[in-house]
Amino acid sequence: MTIVGGGTADSLVREDGVVGYIDVGPLTLESGYRLPRARLAYETWGRLNADGSNAVLIEHALTGDSHVARGQSRDHAPEVERLAAEAGGWWDGLVGPGAAIDTDKYFVVCANILGGCYGSTGPATQAPPEVDPEQRAWGSRFPRITVRDTVSAEAVLSDALGIDRWRLVIGGSMGGARALEWAVMYPDRVAACGVIAACASASAELLAWGQAQALAIRQDPNFRGGDYYDGEFPEAGLGLARRIAHITYRSAAELHYRFGREAQTNEDVDATHTSQRGRYRVESYLDHQASKLAGRFDANSYLSVNETLMSHDVTRGRGALEEVLAGTTCEWLVAGVDSDRLFFPAESAELVQALPGEQTLHMISSPSGHDGFLIEAPQLGMLLKKTVLKD
Amino acid sequence: MTIVGGGTADSLVREDGVVGYIDVGPLTLESGYRLPRARLAYETWGRLNADGSNAVLIEHALTGDSHVARGQSRDHAPEVERLAAEAGGWWDGLVGPGAAIDTDKYFVVCANILGGCYGSTGPATQAPPEVDPEQRAWGSRFPRITVRDTVSAEAVLSDALGIDRWRLVIGGSMGGARALEWAVMYPDRVAACGVIAACASASAELLAWGQAQALAIRQDPNFRGGDYYDGEFPEAGLGLARRIAHITYRSAAELHYRFGREAQTNEDVDATHTSQRGRYRVESYLDHQASKLAGRFDANSYLSVNETLMSHDVTRGRGALEEVLAGTTCEWLVAGVDSDRLFFPAESAELVQALPGEQTLHMISSPSGHDGFLIEAPQLGMLLKKTVLKD
Numbered sequence: 001m002t003i004v005g006g007g008t009a010d011s012l013v014r015e016d017g018v019v020g021y022i023d024v025g026p027l028t029l030e031s032g033y034r035l036p037r038a039r040l041a042y043e044t045w046g047r048l049n050a051d052g053s054n055a056v057l058i059e060h061a062l063t064g065d066s067h068v069a070r071g072q073s074r075d076h077a078p079e080v081e082r083l084a085a086e087a088g089g090w091w092d093g094l095v096g097p098g099a100a101i102d103t104d105k106y107f108v109v110c111a112n113i114l115g116g117c118y119g120s121t122g123p124a125t126q127a128p129p130e131v132d133p134e135q136r137a138w139g140s141r142f143p144r145i146t147v148r149d150t151v152s153a154e155a156v157l158s159d160a161l162g163i164d165r166w167r168l169v170i171g172g173s174m175g176g177a178r179a180l181e182w183a184v185m186y187p188d189r190v191a192a193c194g195v196i197a198a199c200a201s202a203s204a205e206l207l208a209w210g211q212a213q214a215l216a217i218r219q220d221p222n223f224r225g226g227d228y229y230d231g232e233f234p235e236a237g238l239g240l241a242r243r244i245a246h247i248t249y250r251s252a253a254e255l256h257y258r259f260g261r262e263a264q265t266n267e268d269v270d271a272t273h274t275s276q277r278g279r280y281r282v283e284s285y286l287d288h289q290a291s292k293l294a295g296r297f298d299a300n301s302y303l304s305v306n307e308t309l310m311s312h313d314v315t316r317g318r319g320a321l322e323e324v325l326a327g328t329t330c331e332w333l334v335a336g337v338d339s340d341r342l343f344f345p346a347e348s349a350e351l352v353q354a355l356p357g358e359q360t361l362h363m364i365s366s367p368s369g370h371d372g373f374l375i376e377a378p379q380l381g382m383l384l385k386k387t388v389l390k391d
Numbered sequence: 392m393t394i395v396g397g398g399t400a401d402s403l404v405r406e407d408g409v410v411g412y413i414d415v416g417p418l419t420l421e422s423g424y425r426l427p428r429a430r431l432a433y434e435t436w437g438r439l440n441a442d443g444s445n446a447v448l449i450e451h452a453l454t455g456d457s458h459v460a461r462g463q464s465r466d467h468a469p470e471v472e473r474l475a476a477e478a479g480g481w482w483d484g485l486v487g488p489g490a491a492i493d494t495d496k497y498f499v500v501c502a503n504i505l506g507g508c509y510g511s512t513g514p515a516t517q518a519p520p521e522v523d524p525e526q527r528a529w530g531s532r533f534p535r536i537t538v539r540d541t542v543s544a545e546a547v548l549s550d551a552l553g554i555d556r557w558r559l560v561i562g563g564s565m566g567g568a569r570a571l572e573w574a575v576m577y578p579d580r581v582a583a584c585g586v587i588a589a590c591a592s593a594s595a596e597l598l599a600w601g602q603a604q605a606l607a608i609r610q611d612p613n614f615r616g617g618d619y620y621d622g623e624f625p626e627a628g629l630g631l632a633r634r635i636a637h638i639t640y641r642s643a644a645e646l647h648y649r650f651g652r653e654a655q656t657n658e659d660v661d662a663t664h665t666s667q668r669g670r671y672r673v674e675s676y677l678d679h680q681a682s683k684l685a686g687r688f689d690a691n692s693y694l695s696v697n698e699t700l701m702s703h704d705v706t707r708g709r710g711a712l713e714e715v716l717a718g719t720t721c722e723w724l725v726a727g728v729d730s731d732r733l734f735f736p737a738e739s740a741e742l743v744q745a746l747p748g749e750q751t752l753h754m755i756s757s758p759s760g761h762d763g764f765l766i767e768a769p770q771l772g773m774l775l776k777k778t779v780l781k782d
Contacts, residue, residue, distance in 0.1 A: 033663040144665045204646035204673040208638045211674045212631060214665075219627050221612045226666070236610050240603065244635060247599045252735065255595035261704060272424040274535045274605075274698045275617070282595040283602045307665045313652060341732070344643065 012161055016045040016103065017071015017085045019119055024156035033143040036128045040157050041119020042066050042111035045095070045103040048162065055163040056101055057154070058110040059171025059178040060090065061374075062245075062305050063297050065118035068110040069095040069103065093377030100381030100389060101168075109161065113178075114153050115145040115304030123300030124229065138300075140226030145304055146311040147174070151181045158189065168388060170194030170333070172373035173343065174305070177202075177312040180351075183328045184314055192331040192388035196380060197340055197364070197373035199347035200321055200354065201313035206342065209248055210310040213241035217299050226300050238299045239290030241306075246289045251339040251369035255282055321354040328356065333388045335362035335380065337372035362387070403552055407436040407494065408462015408476045410510055415547035418505075424534040427519045431548050432510025433457050433502035436486070436494040439553065446554045447492055448545065449501040450562025450569040451481065452765075453636075453696050454688050456509035459501040460486040460494065484768030491772030491780060492559075500552065504569075505544050506536040506695030514691030515620065529691075531617030536695055537702040538565070542572045549580065559779055561585030561724070563764035564734065565696070568593075568703040571742075574719045575705055583722040583779035587771060588731055588755075588764035590738035591712055591745065592704035597733065600639055601701040604632035608690050617691050629690045630681030632697075637680045642730040642760035646673055712745040719747065724778045726753035726771065728763035753778070 014020050025038030043066040048055055058068045069089035073082035095101040095108055112120040123142035126135045158166070169190050171179040176198025183193040202210075220237025222228055247255075259282035263269045267278025279287070318324045332355055336348035345363065352361040364379050366372025373380065405411050416429030434457040439446055449459045460480035464473035486492040486499055503511040514533035517526045549557070560581050562570040567589025574584040593601070611628025613619055638646075650673035654660045658669025670678070709715045723746055727739035736754065743752040755770050757763025764771065 029663070031661055031663040140666060141664075143663050144668065201652060203643065204650045204652065204671075205638075205643040207650075207652065207671045207673050208634075208646060208677060211671075211677060212634050212638070215627075215631050215634070216607065216610075219607075219611065219631060236606075240606050240610060243599075243603050243606070247596075247603070252594065252596040252732075255599060259595045259598075261592060261595065261598065270422055272420070272422040272534050273532075274694060275531060277535065277698075280595075280598045280602075280701075282598050286599060286602060303665060307668075310671075341643075 013044050013047070015072055015074050015085070017043050017067060017069060017089065018073055018077070018081065019043055019066060019084070021119060022157055022160055024153045025121070027149065027153060029143055029149045030146045031144055035121070035143060036130055038114060038121045038153055039119075039125075040111045040114070040121075040153055042109060042157060043068070043071065044161075045069055045071060045108040046106055048107040052162065052164060053167060054106050055161070055166050056106045056108045057158070057166045057169045057182070058091065058095065058101070058108060059169065059175030060110060060113065061171070061173035061175050062309060063293060063302065064090055064113075064175070065116070066110045066112045068108070090374065091377055094381050094384075100384045101170075106167065109157070109163075111154055111157055113305060113308065114150045115142070115301060115308060117298040117301040122298065123226065123304055124298045137229045139229060140300075142226075142300065142304060144311070145308050147177050147181050147308055148185065150308065151178055151185055154178075154182075155186060155189075165189050165191055168192040168194060170196065170384075171198070172196035173198055173370065174309045174312070176343075177309070180314055183330050184318075184324060187327055187329045190328075190330045192333070193328075194333040194335075194384070194388065195348070195351065196333075196335050197337050197343050197348070197370055199312075199343050200351045201315060202310050203344075203347065207310055209244060209342070210306050213244050213306055214303055216240040216244065217303055220299075223299065226303070228299070233294075234299045235294040238297065238302055239287075239294045241302060242290045242293040243286045246286060248342045249370045251341065251367060253339070254368050257367070259285060325355050331388045332359050333362065333383060334359065335364055335383055337364045337366050337370060337376070339366055339368065339372060340370045342370040404435050404438070406463055406465050406476065408434050408458060408460060408480065409464055409468070409472065410434055410457060410475070412510060413548055413551055415544045416512070418540065418544060420534055420540045421537045422535055426512070426534060427521055429505060429512045429544055430510075430516075431502045431505070431512075431544055433500060433548060434459070434462065435552075436460055436462060436499040437497055439498040443553060443555060444558060445497045446552075446557050447497045447499045448549070448557045448560045448573070449482065449486065449492070449499060450560065450566030451501060451504065452562070452564035452566050453700060454684060454693065455481055455504075455566070456507070457501045457503045459499070460490075481765065482768055485772050485775075491775045492561075497558065500548070500554075502545055502548055504696060504699070505541045506533070506692060506699060508689040508692035513689065514617065514695055515689045528620045530620060531691075533617075533691065533695060535702070536699050538568050538572050538699055539576065541699065542569055542576055545569075545573075546577060546580075556580050556582055559583040559585060561587065561775075562589070563587035564589055564761065565700045565703070567734075568700070571705055574721050575709075575715060578718055578720045581719075581721045583724070584719075585724040585726075585775070585779065586739070586742065587724075587726050588728050588734050588739070588761055590703075590734050591742045592706060593701050594735075594738065598701055600635060600733070601697050604635050604697055605694055607631040607635065608694055611690075614690065617694070619690070624685075625690045626685040629688065629693055630678075630685045632693060633681045633684040634677045637677060639733045640761045642732065642758060644730070645759050648758070650676060716745050717747050722779045723750050724753065724774060725750065726755055726774055728755045728757050728761060728767070730757055730759065730763060731761045733761040
């Protein structure tokens with residue numbers, strides 16, 4: 001393990017919400033592929049206490065990043081870094097000073113997933129010389145990353161930060177999958193685990209939607225097998241993948257309530273030819289979601305994280321679910337979202353049933369579907385304070 | 392109206408399940424566009440009785456055709472026609488000799504939708520000389536077709552067949568939308584109406600999935616704006632559209648039960664690189680659905696029927712739903728499928744609430760989702776014999 005820029009574990013802790021980087025490679029992946037170099041981008045909030053008992057690891061979802069909460073930049077930081085640090089985080093309602101995951105009390109860490117495009121090694125990263133003497137981007141050569149691979153990389157980060165045992169590892173959606181793998185792979189290092197709107201293994205439903213999203217990208221002529229970095233970006237394909245995903249992230253009832261069959265303002269949905277027809281409001285909304293993602297995310301990284309999610313199966317090579325979970329020792333917070341149609345509450349219930357001891361299935365009430373795990377952060381905060389963070 | 396090949400109404404009735412054609416144009420569409428020529432392909436089973444009281448019109452779903460039930464070819468018919476007639480129909484369990492819609496008792500008619508690709512005028516049809524002096528295929532120039540347009544065309548067919556009033560008009564999915572429009576547009580011509588796994592207007596959810604499917608086709612480089620008939624077929628885009636649709640036609644529980652996370656036989660889902668990874672069984676299943684459709688359906692027709700479904704709104708330009716339905720006079724069979732996640736049972740319930748008089752919401756029990764309206768034909772048959780076909 002090399003700390004980028006050298007230094008001690010202490011030097012790895014930046015100001016709150018400022019991105020740092022650490023080399024965690026070489027890593028031998030679950031597939032057997034040896035990733036010669038691997039770097040994680042991460043952020044921290046607060047300070048580790050003397051006995052190292054207040055560290056919380058937060059795992060982001062599919063297209064997320066390490067900026068889970070608002071932070072502050074270092075003195076004399078460049079404007080761009082200052083603005084990034086001070087920007088709102090994706091779980092602001094849950095993480096921050098005085099929040100359920102109180103950054104005045106806990107030392108909070110969040111790392112970008114391996115294969116992502118927010119600073120951790122991914123397909124858009126320059127490949128090492130042993131892979132490409134010209135050190136172009138990995139592109140199509142980037143290996144398949146499993147949930148376990150990303151957790152292994154985070155264990156190296158934990159070592160570097162001097163964290164032997166996490167007070168809590170928590171995440172929603174694919175973040176919940178990573179939290180669950182932490183509890184199984186490193187039972188001695190996890191005191192409590194929060195698996196929110198997630199499941200023990202990616203369902204046939206997830207695999208089916210995952211395939212459709214991957215094809216949307218691969219079939220974009222700009223994708224060129226994944227080696228598109230010297231040309232046009234496969235924006236249309238990525239946008240379509242996002243539209244498909246976004247529908248599954250919300251609920252039909254919410255789409256009906258917000259948009260119904262209304263036409264977008266000043267657009268004619270009754271044109272004589274379909275190619276000239278204006279958009280329904282729900283189409284305009286999905287167009288907006290598509291272009292937002294295409295403006296911030298790399299298509300190869302999308303394929304990588306999509307594949308990581310599809311790989312999720314805590315039982316793979318380990319035995320039956322109850323046997324696999326029997327080795328865990330942590331406290332649990334398992335919560336579903338009642339309107340979730342991607343990670344069904346029944347899947348959270350199956351996980352609860354299989355955990356050792358008597359466990360409770362908690363339910364977040366939301367009209368918004370899967371995204372309720374983000375939107376209803378205050379409810380989740382109350383759940384945390386009633387359960388694994390009650391002391 | 393011109394009967395193709397000339398003849399009388401009687402001459403329009405072929406042997407059971409043998410395709411016939413009738414010119415129903417020119418048609419002025421709901422959009423105001425004048426379709427100079429329009430032809431419907433249709434099939435019939437049985438014979439119209441003396442008082443014309445036994446005619447049943449069946450409306451097919453999105454990518455369906457007129458072959459609702461098995462038939463028999465005429466003497467000395469060409470082999471291809473004989474085989475087509477004798478092939479199984481898409482609602483065989485419901486329609487046939489001795490079935491709930493008994494072809495020994497009823498005169499059954501089913502027409503291919505306008506814009507389709509099973510003999511009715513659609514985008515792949517040769518355009519008339521006033522549209523294209525070279526009479527190439529309509530392609531991108533084919534106009535947008537609404538549910539009401541297809542029903543207007545069927546009214547011309549009804550006149551030609553000498554059917555003043557249908558004993559029953561019934562359909563599932565988009566077929567149910569057409570049945571509903573029949574009851575609203577021609578209340579004097581519909582004695583009973585069956586709206587199965589359908590709704591009063593296409594929901595935001597349907598619009599959202601409809602957009603994704605349209606984009607999947609439009610973004611295929613072979614699509615070329617819809618004028619691809621002289622080149623490669625946009626098979627990949629059509630296949631992706633079908634995968635998306637097919638997932639919404641089934642239930643997550645069924646996909647889980649049938650496929651789980653199993654790998655396709657002899658395929659390795661744990662390869663080092665995603666591009667080399669084998670398929671999960673559910674992916675192979677969806678690949679099969681995609682290639683089956685791409686082998687039998689025209690991409691422009693898919694866009695046309697997709698748009699027709701998106702256009703479905705029985706209230707458009709007519710007032711509130713209750714007011715619109717107040718003018719109907721028929722008996723009703725409204726049934727949902729309990730596991731349907733595309734046309735939700737709640738939408739069937741809304742329709743029932745808005746109908747005049749006291750109506751009942753019937754429910755088809757199926758683990759298979761929306762496709763339950765096809766799969767559970769025997770249940771639907773029992774419902775018909777308990778309700779609108781009880782005499």
